[in-house]
Each structure stands twice: as structure tokens, then as C-alpha cells.
Amino acid sequence: EVQLVESGGGLIQPGGSLRLSCAASGFTVSSNYMSWVRQAPGKGLEWVSVIYSGGSTYYADSVKGRFTISRDNSKNTLYLQMNSLRAEDTAVYYCARDSARGVNWGQGTLVTVSS
């Protein structure tokens, strides 16, 4: 069974850094397209970043230069390093796996950027 478990969220001051983790089971992270998607309070879903199986990475314009997606194949885990955080980055962050049979989602982790 495919499972995605995010962790690392919390309250952080503007300008601070946070690293989110997504532990995967039931499949191999490095063989799949993996994304981070966020949802601000009361808002819709927003794609943040993707890492393809070949290692290429892409970012939404709103986070480019501040966020870095990566993976640890030995731990079968996806990461999102978030730097220079802003109030508008406040959201639930989901990791997601793209497959031929649709997208699997984690339960999400809440990031709150506030002083």
C-alpha cells in the first residue's frame, strides 16, 4: 500500500527556514515524479515544486530561489527546504506521488509563518 507521511511543519518567523520531510512506503521515491503542493487557509491547491525520476527539478515562480526540493534514495524520503519564509507561505504542505493510476497524497503538514 502506498503511504506518504509528511513532517517538519510548525511556527516560524518571517525570514526563517524550515525543512519538510515526506517519508514514503509502498513504492520507490526515486522512480516516481514527486511534487509538493500547498493549500493556504481557506484557499485552493497550489503546486509548489516537482522532482522527476531523472532528477530534474522545477519550482513555482512564487517560491523559486527560496525553496529546494530533494530526495534521499537510501531513506526513500522527499524533502522541501524552505528559506526566506514569508507570511504568504503559510499553508498546509502536501507531498504527492504522480502515477499512471492518479496521484497519491500525504496527510499534510502545517507551516505557519508569523512573528
Add this chain to the structure above:
Amino acid sequence: QSVLTQPPSVSGAPGQRVTISCTGSSSNIGAGYDVHWYQQLPGTAPKLLIYGNSNRPSGVPDRFSGSKSGTSASLAITGLQAEDEADYYCQSYDSSLSAPWVFGGGTKLTVL
């Protein structure tokens, strides 16, 4: 402003049929990319309802169906039930590298 356009809200009485539209463009849905649909209950993660335009994952009732034509897609829900009240999102892919995944803004379904 979302890349895919959905109505903000739809409603229907129990037992009725409702549809939710999702309109894109030639760089996403119209380019032949698959459309997925999700149901999101308050405080929970999105749940996959339809993948690949019209396929249901195991466990999703056949009251839910999806279709796609041209630059648009639709989700239909028949035999509306109270537990169907939720937010629904469509998602597709885009040829733009700056946003390879695109979402609709979400539709709130109210069961009257």
C-alpha cells in the same frame, strides 16, 4: 487566479445529479493531458476520485464519473448524498515548466 476554471459552488438535493465543469486551454487539457478529480472534506487531504479523465480508483462509488472533451472536463455525481458535501478540485498538467501541475480553484458542493 487558477489556471483551470471551475464554478465556485454548485448545489443539489439528495438523489439529484450535479455536474462540475473544469475549463482549461490548449497548453493543458487541450494538449491532451489527463485530468484528475479530487474530493476534499474539511481538514483532510484531497482524496482521488477520478484519474485519467474517467477512471475510478477502487473504492470510489460508480455514482462519480468523469469525462473530457477538447479543453474542458467534467465531473458528474448522481444519486447525491449528504456525505458528498465537500470541495472538489480538478487537476491537469501543463506544457509550461514553471507550472507543470495546474489546478482548478475548487467547487463547493452543497447538498440541500
